[in-house]
Amino acid sequence: EPGDDLTTDLIAAREAGDGLSEAELVGTLLLMLVAGHETTLNLITNAVRALLAHPDQLRLVLDGALPWSAVVEETLRYDSPVGQFPLRYASEDIEVGEVVIRRGEALLASYAAAGRDAGHYPDADRFDLTRQPARHLSLGHGPHFCLGSGLARLEAETALRHLFGRFPELALAEGERPEPIGSFVSNSVRTLRVRTRK
Ligand code: HEM
Numbered sequence: 001e002p003g004d005d006l007t008t009d010l011i012a013a014r015e016a017g018d019g020l021s022e023a024e025l026v027g028t029l030l031l032m033l034v035a036g037h038e039t040t041l042n043l044i045t046n047a048v049r050a051l052l053a054h055p056d057q058l059r060l061v062l063d064g065a066l067p068w069s070a071v072v073e074e075t076l077r078y079d080s081p082v083g084q085f086p087l088r089y090a091s092e093d094i095e096v097g098e099v100v101i102r103r104g105e106a107l108l109a110s111y112a113a114a115g116r117d118a119g120h121y122p123d124a125d126r127f128d129l130t131r132q133p134a135r136h137l138s139l140g141h142g143p144h145f146c147l148g149s150g151l152a153r154l155e156a157e158t159a160l161r162h163l164f165g166r167f168p169e170l171a172l173a174e175g176e177r178p179e180p181i182g183s184f185v186s187n188s189v190r191t192l193r194v195r196t197r198k
Contacts, residue, residue, distance in 0.1 A: 050127045
C-alpha cells in the first residue's frame, strides 16, 4: 500500500535503480523497525517505572511545575533505553586518562554508565527531574546521532501525558519486582505490572 512514507520512498528508490540493493532495502527497513520501536518502548517503560518509584517527582509533573519533556530527558540519562551499542573500533591510538586504546581495538561505549557518571552529575543515582539540563549520551553522539530522536521524544512525552492523564492513580502492582530484559544492548524490564487505580 504505497503512501507518503519512508518505506514507499525506499522501495521507489530501489525500483528506480537508485543504488539500493534488495539486502540494503530490507536491512534499512529492519533497522527502522528495531531502532524505532524497542528503544521507544524501553524509554516509556523506564519512565513509568522511575516515576512510580519516585512519587514526589511524579507530583511535580502532575501539578504542572515541570513539563513531561523533563521526565523524558531525565529518564534517558537515568535509565538509558539502549544500555550499550556494540562495537566501535579505534581508527588511531587514543589516550584516555592513563589508558591507551590501540588502533584497531574494539570499544564498547556504555550510554547507561555514562548517564550515571558521578564525576559528571551530582548525585548521579538520583532520579531528579529538576536537573538543568539533563544532558546524556543515550541518543548517541556525532555523525550517527539518533535519526529518530525528535520522534522518540515526542512519542514518549505524548504517551506519558496521556497515560498519567487517564490514570492519575497508576501504581506498581503489589510486590512487583520486574526482571531485566537480559540483553546486552536493550535496557529495560520484561514486563511492568501496574494497577490503574487504588
Ligand atoms: C528512546 C528512543 C531511542 C533511543 C534511546 C535511540 C538510541 C539511538 C542511539 C544511541 C543511536 C546511535 C547509535 C550509534 O552510536 O551508532 C541511534 C541511532 C539511530 N536511531 Fe535511534 N533511538 C531511539 C529512537 C529512534 C526512533 C524512533 C527511530 C526511527 C524512527 C530511530 C532511528 C535511528 C537510526 C536510523 C539510527 C542510525 C543513525 C545513523 O547511524 O546515522 N531511533 N539511536
